[in-house]
Amino acid sequence: MNETIGNQRVRVILVEDDFDLRQGLTDFLRLNGFSVTPVANGAEFSLSVTTDVFDVAIVDINLPDTNGYEITRSLAERTHMGVIIVTARTLRDDKIRGYAEGANLYLTKPVDGDELVFAIKNLSDRIKRVTTTEQLPNQSHSKWRVDCASQRLISPEGTEIRLSGREAKLILCLAEASGRIVSRADLSRAMGYRELSPETRSLDAVVRRLRSKAREAGLELPIHVVHAAGFQFSVGIEVS
Known part of the structure; x- marks a missing residue:
């Protein structure tokens, strides 16, 4: 399977501080056709988004230098990027806060790999349709x-x-x-x-x-x- 938006592979940034989980998810998603950039903390995430463009962010909540809620809120306010929170936090209040900060999906660990693949695919397809529609009226006078x-x-x-x-x-x-x-x-x-x-x-x-x-x-x-x-x-x- 080679997941694309138009003619481009879906670009995913994975923010996860656990090395084994980060590596495992990265390998699995790449095998399923996604372009994946793995980072371990908020600082690496910030550096990556200044030099690259992504379609979907997969964000852990518990990070060593920030928390996933802050990253989610920033992305929801400033970008069209889809956000999937993947976390060990299972409490109802945590889920509600995740959605309140702007997450599109909130999945709990251990996450099912196939479920995550389809979540990324469906989310990126939907965001692509929305952003394309938004851009159409101003294509000739966009600057x-x-x-x-x-x-x-x-x-x-x-x-x-x-x-x-x-x-x-x-x-x-x-x-x-x-x-x-x-x-x-x-x-x-x-x-x-x-x-x-x-x-x-x-x-x-x-x-x-x-x-x-x-x-x-x-x-x-x-x-x-x-x-x-x-x-x-x-x-x-x-x-x-």
């Missing part, structure tokens, strides 16, 4: 545009958002990254902040104000916060 001279951000539909100086620097830095994730430190430097300590929330305040402006204009700003990695403008944007 945002930032006008540097007038300091305006212009949506694909032509709605304009006036930018402050720092907001313009933020958008320009993200636009020049061409969809790549920009670290908090790099963004802070680009915006002229000298204080880069974790306690500094000036960058977050600028992003919040910008989101508020966009919502007042009836728009949802496609700036995503990637856990422990940075910020990303997740759709096409041109600079003029």
Whole structure:
């Protein structure tokens, strides 16, 4: 069996700190046609999602440096990635929290391999249909545009958002990254902040104000916060 979305193999990231289980699931899923990236903790997960794109995440809850709920919430808020929690926690409250944080499925260990294969396949197929449908109306006008001279951000539909100086620097830095994730430190430097300590929330305040402006204009700003990695403008944007 070779599981694909369109002409591409389904891409799975597996977050599991138990070495034997991680290796066993990785081998089994690869034998069933999936492309699998195994990671042992939240830090490795964050690094992987900054350099690769995945269709489905399989997430354990008990991790050494974070917990699967946080990863699930971040993915549900920022991406179209499907999330399957696989955990030893069987209590009803744990399951409810998993679904509340945005998991598509909650499976308990020991997980049945065939059940997991079909869960990944069905979930990835459904997500592909949803994202394709969402993209169809805007295929010919899908890019945002930032006008540097007038300091305006212009949506694909032509709605304009006036930018402050720092907001313009933020958008320009993200636009020049061409969809790549920009670290908090790099963004802070680009915006002229000298204080880069974790306690500094000036960058977050600028992003919040910008989101508020966009919502007042009836728009949802496609700036995503990637856990422990940075910020990303997740759709096409041109600079003029």
